[in-house]
Amino acid sequence: MQGLAIIKPSSKLQLSSFILVAAAIMLLGLAGVAHGGGRRRLVVSGSEDEPCKKMTVYYHDILYSGNNTANATSAAVTKPAAALSTSHWKNGTYFGKLVVFDDLVTEEQALSSEPVARAQGFYFYDRKERYNAWLAFSLVFNSTAYTGTLNLLGADLMAEKTRDISVVGGTGDFFMSRGVATLSLNAYEGTVYFRLKMDIKLYECYV
Template sequence: MDTKTLMFFALFHLIFFLSPSINNALSTRKIRARKPYKSLVFYFHDIIYNGKNSHNATAAIVGAPAWGNKTILASQNLFGDLVVFDDPITVDNNLHSTPVGRAQGFYVYDKKDIFTAWLGFSFVFNSTEHKGSLNFAGADPLMNKTRDISVIGGTGDFFMTRGIATLMTDSFEGEVYFRLRTDIKLLFCFLYTTGGDGGSNLSYYHSATLAVVHYI
């Protein structure tokens, strides 16, 4: 054999014998979960209009299947109902507590055979502690005790944030009222700060390293 052929076979055998060790090392390596840089818990309260409660309803059916109507939620696991809501947000589970913002968006019941929904909504804050909004989207398998949806963005204090929100049904009364506990874990975001010279800085917070990078 010539020199090039010998070198090829030597390299081939080296890779062949080393590959199991590399694969084992990769398979046994643990993937560390990111720790959130910020955690928040809120409750939002949904009161669906049922034809008799227009004075305090915070949600309304705006779309229904052929066998349903816009006053009573449909049969077959509510499949086909589209509900728009403007719900109060509180920091505890008391409906009568002072709201810190509004949960605004919609949910649609999207399966006949399983009680489940798809959500798209925002938390719009108006308190002294938080300004701006958080945006959420994802599937909500309602029969599970806890469900995760994505935090897909935000404004103000939560500019361009990303994270996970864990939902839990904290209470419900028939098909008229329910209360959701929302446990929010933010993984990173950008924050505006004002410098001593009056200029604005844009800071990037990341949960993996807790590093802060400043942008002019």
């Protein structure tokens, strides 16, 4: 029409629009993959007594002592602050000691029983007055029952018979899971070996 100018979009504008659309499609595709192609649904427990998934496993820690290289699964990477850790207890509280571990996790109590996962992470002693630690680790599953990870962290209040730490997420069969792991000391041999019983209850699960 006379008097009207028809403005055609520039090639740069078309290219920018194409890139934005392609990026959006890619993000939607990745989201679909992350959620199992849209097949997963979130299940949230309505009761503390009715988790959406639960399990009991045993965590074995064998601290490197200088002569157990073959079977040690953890090692101290810092020395405790002697002046602080012995300020309250004659034998020390290990305050400041950091331990990195790659520990075996089994379904049964025996160390020789079938493994279900590896616990990989660290703990450190963080209290001067008494034994107390803080944990952060992943349970790495690769078995016929489960694959994926569960990520756990929290204060290990060692004076308590049982203590809870948080399950803050996961991958694979435990995608975005949340819940609580209740720990209790199940066995120990001096300062070189200990076994924890872990009662894990998940209250948010994707299924």
